[in-house]
Amino acid sequence: MEERRVSLLELIAFPKSQVKVMVMDALVFLVLVAVLPSITVVESRKAGILDSLEYSALSCRGHSASLTEFGGVGDGTTLNTKAFQAAIDHLSQYASDGGSQLYVPPGRWLTGSFNLTSHFTLFLDKDAVLLASQDEGDWAVIDPLPSYGRGRDTEGGRFISLIFGTNLTDVIITGDNGTIDGQGAPWWEKFHKGQLNYTRPYLIEIMHSQNIQISNLVLVNSPSWHVHPVYCSNVLVQGLTILAPVTVPNTDGINPDSCTNTRIEDCYIVSGDDCVAVKSGWDEYGIAYGMPTKQLLIRRLTCISPFSAVIALGSEMSGGIQDVRAEDIVAINSESGVRIKTAVGRGGYVKDIYVRRMTMKTMKWAFWMTGNYGSHPDKNYDPNAVPLIQNINYRDIIADNVTMAARLEGISGDPFTGICISNVTIGLAKKAKKVPWTCTDVAGISSGVTPKPCDQLTDQGSEMMTACTFPEDSLPIDNVQVQTCTCTRKHL
Known part of the structure; x- marks a missing residue:
């Protein structure tokens, strides 16, 4: 149980009302862990020192070094920002000679922000904890996206x-x-008190990059979003445990943003915001930049988010979102299972969305679409820029203890079309809403759905229970394979 020790201790940060649910759902997590991609640790001990590690990765490296070789001190109080950056700068010289890897050994490594390099692996030992500095002076200010x-x-x-x-x-x-560990509490407090001069930092952000892997880590207490690949292609996110108190603001789990060919799988997320939020830019800026998120796979995700969505599309979707495939999702004690968030002024599109084999327990809404999510970056958005929402497919879904089956709200004069819901059974809570479905400015079909959907989703009859499609072809990121790599702690 050593691998879960940090994660279970994080439960202390949750409100008492959530602890019972969280402990119950730890059992779900343990089942999930059993099917995660495994890491094999090969220990060759000399004088008690671990010499080599085997793990799975997209690329193996020809050179390896330890943070301690560059002055790193893992006592939880010494600032290691310079050690991290010196190590990475030194290792960057091997980019064209087999690449390099920085090993972070057991310890508590306090650090401010540091920049990565190409053909590079950052590897954290199972007993290594990176602690984000809580001093704003350790964080540079950069331009907006x-x-x-x-x-x-x-x-x-x-x-x-x-x-x-x-x-x-x-x-x-x-x-x-x-x-x-993002040690986000001071940032959350400043946000609530309106004391921020700049937007809070994320835990991991990779921009304008390709062939990225983020895997087999425990990420906790980010000041804001935990994982944010933006303007990237060929991104693999695997085996993450992401934990934040459910009442803290904007602690999204994984937010692919204007990315192509992304695979998110085998992750367990407890969040104060959306577990996975798919984005592509905000109003006129996203429209002008014009970079969609497309070809996204989400698999074997377990999520707890009492005040937000398991999978959210938007609200910043002005560059477009297309071809999202989500399957084998477990949602527990969350506000909504799948939510589309958009508004007049967004422009862009959300289309060709496919969800299947989703299980939900204790939800406010199973499905939620809204066209009146009205936050804007400024007053210069185009009031004629209306979004296109079409070809949304939900099938093979079971939900229990749900307050309301669905809330589907399009935009007047700009209806959401091509909605398909089939083979879905939603068990309502004892204190459920009297009207289980509300639908305005939407159109589509349904089949084999309980309770009966609204009239705007024309019933096709139970013989059409598989009417909603799910693509059977493979995306390029689906064919990417990891290999077994070895990290040896040695001086270069």
């Missing part, structure tokens, strides 16, 4: 993420379930 035009918390710039990289190729952040 061009597809957003401003920071999300405030106007202007944003604090750089703890682990950051841009214009990179072949980057791996992984470990033997080592921990990255």
Whole structure:
């Protein structure tokens, strides 16, 4: 049980009302862990020192070094930002000679933000904990994302993420379930009190990059989003445990943003916001940047988010979202299973969305679509920029203890069309809403759905229970394979 020790201790941070649910759902997590991609640790001990590690990765490296070789001190109080950056800068010279790997040994490694390099692996030992500095002076301020035009918390710039990289190729952040702790409490407090001068940092952000792997880590207490690949292609996210108190703001789990060919699988997320939020830019800035998120796979995700969605599409979707395939999802004690969030001024599109084999327990809504999610970066958005929402498919879904089956709200004069819901059984809670479905400005079909949907979803009859499609072809990211790599702790 050593691998879960950090995660279970995180339950202390949750409200008491949530602890009972969380302990029950730890059993679900343990079942999930049994099917996660495994890491094999090969120990060759000399004088009690671990010499080599075997693990799964997209790329293996020709060179390896330990953080301690660059002055790192894992006592939880010594600041290691310079040690991390010196190590990475030194290892960058091997990019064209087999690449390199930085091993973070057991210890508590306090650090500010640091930048990654190409053809590089950051590997955290199972007993390594990266602690994010709580001193704002350890975080540089960078420009807003061009597809957003401003920071999300405030106007202007944003604090750089703890682990950051841009214009990179072949980057791996992984470990033997080592921990990255964002120590976000001071940031959450400043957000609530309106004391932020810049937007809060994320835990991991990779920009304008390709061939990225983030896997087999425990991520906790980010100041804001935990994992944010943006303007990237070929991204693999596997085997993450992400934990934050469910009442803290904007602690999204994984947010693919204007990315192509992304695979998210075998993750367990407890969050104060959406577990997976699919994005592509905000209003006029996202429209002008014009980079959609497309070809996204989400598999074997377990989520707890009492105040947000398991999978959210938007609200920043102005560059477009297309071809999202989600399957084998477990949702527990969450506000909604799948939510589409958009508004007049967003423009863009959400289309070709496929969800199947989803199980939900204790939900406010199973499905929620809204066209009036009205937050805007500024007053310069185009009131004629209406979003296109079409070809949304939900099938083979079971839900229990649900307050309301669905809330589907399109935009007047811009209806959401091509909605298909089939083979879905929703068990309502004892204090459920009297009307289980509400539908305005939407159109589509249904078959084999209980309770009976609204009239806007024309009933096709039980013989059409598989009417909603799910693509059977493979996306390029689905064919990417990992290999067994070895990390040896040695001097270069």
